[in-house]
Amino acid sequence: MPFTWHVHDTSTGERLMDVEPVSGSWESKLNGVASGSAVFQLGGTVDVVPYRALFNVSDWSRTIVTCWNGRPVADGVIKKTDWDMDTDQITVSYDSYRTMLSRRTTFGSDGYTGHQANNYFMFTDQSGRSLANNLVWVAQQGPRAGYDLRISYGTRSESGPFDRDYRDYNGVVVEEAMQELTDSEGGPDVELRPVLSGRDVLSWELRAGNPRLSHGRVDFHLGDQHALTGIKRSRDAGRLASQVYVLGPGQERKKLWAEASRSASMGLDVIESMTDQDRQKALQQRANSLLATYRTGVEQWSMSLIASASPGLSSVYLGTVLRVFFPSGRLVSGWREFRVIGMSGSVSTDSVALTVEVV
Known part of the structure; x- marks a missing residue:
């Protein structure tokens, strides 16, 4: 069986229709949001009515899935549709389901409470995998209905080396927090893998490494x-470095900072800001990670x-x-x-x- 494409209801996972694009692209990746597009030819022998029901929407209610031999290899929440009357083609543009995390905060079910003392989502001595699971959990704790996500995840209480404070007054976005975690020393790989049940209902499995993900x-x-x-x-070797500084929150002499260095015949500095974390351990993990990344180009x-x-x-x-x-x-x-x-x-x-x- 070659590649096939299917459209699902984003909220329920229900399979709505099998489709055949005439052109387009698909993408999947670890540790980030993937994107793609698909072009559909209407007119002729194609019944336009089902396509009108599928794509005549202006919300995120449709998700397209690319499969190989029935296995989902990519997915995308449709965010934009363009119709060309002259060619009678409709083009849909989409981002992978992980894009949901870019529109969720760590505020939780009580919303923004940055003006109150209890305004944080805090972790001490957690594994990277456990912290990733917690970030997906808090992404679903909104102040009103509609925040549920079709994501399964593992334990939220595994011990490890990570400390994090996500304070409301820093306006922490879940996807940005996930990226920062992945980029830290020993940070986990994260994949949202699309899964089809026996009834072709779509959901996603959070796979977080400890730290790397593998599959055979x-x-x-x-x-x-x-x-x-x-x-x-x-x-x-454009980003080669022998000395790394990570500057945290604070003003002037009270600013938090961390550094990491190695012996080298040529001194090359890298400076990065990380102003939303007031944990010294988090700053040091980031500095160590940057040095490891740019040690040899x-x-x-x-x-x-x-x-x-x-x-x-x-x-x-x-x-x-x-x-x-x-x-x-x-x-x-x-x-x-x-x-x-x-x-x-x-x-x-x-x-x-x-x-x-x-x-």
Whole structure:
């Protein structure tokens, strides 16, 4: 079975209609909001009535899901629709369900209470995975109806190295807090994986690593098969650093700060602000993470996977480790390992662009 597309009710998860876009793109990734679009041709033999019911809306009530062999590989809450009368085409643009977290705060069910003493959502000695689960929980604690999310998550009380204070007067957005947590030293990978039940009802599973997420291992021998194509490597030392400073809240001499450093033949400084956290441990974790990231510069690889190949997309998920053998005589040779952190594709091809990181 090739790629298929389906539209669901965002609030209930109910499958409303199978659709066939004529063009468009899809994307999924760890640790962020993915996006995409789809174009549908109306007129001719296409019955416009169902499409009118699906897309003649101006809210976030429709979600489109991209599947490979029945498995959801990407999803998107439709935020924008454009109709062209001359071509009789409708274009929908969408962001993955994680976009919901970008419109939720940590204020909780009592709303904003920054003017009161009890105005915070506070954690001490929590694991990154537990803290991610708590952030998704608080995202559903709104001051009125309509804040429920179709997300399942794990324990909210696992011990670990993280302290966080989310105070109302700092106006903390859940998605921004999740990004900061992921970017900290030892921060967890976070995926909102779309899941279809036996009745094709859509929901999402929060997968948080401790700290990295994984999903199996697949071998590719470039001398024997051609499932992987377009392999490229880039090395960028533009953000190389030997000294990192993270400046926290406070004024002048009372400002909180943290630093991390390493020995190097050339001194290179990086300064970052983190004004919404007044925990020294959080500032230090961020400084340590930045130093680890920019210790040797950034090595980036890109490659594409033929979805229908063997092994192909049926074997590859976000978090899967690819063991790739490069034949001798190349700039890189022997076995190398990469972890998949993003995937994207288009309607017109079964070639899937993989975003990977070196293991």
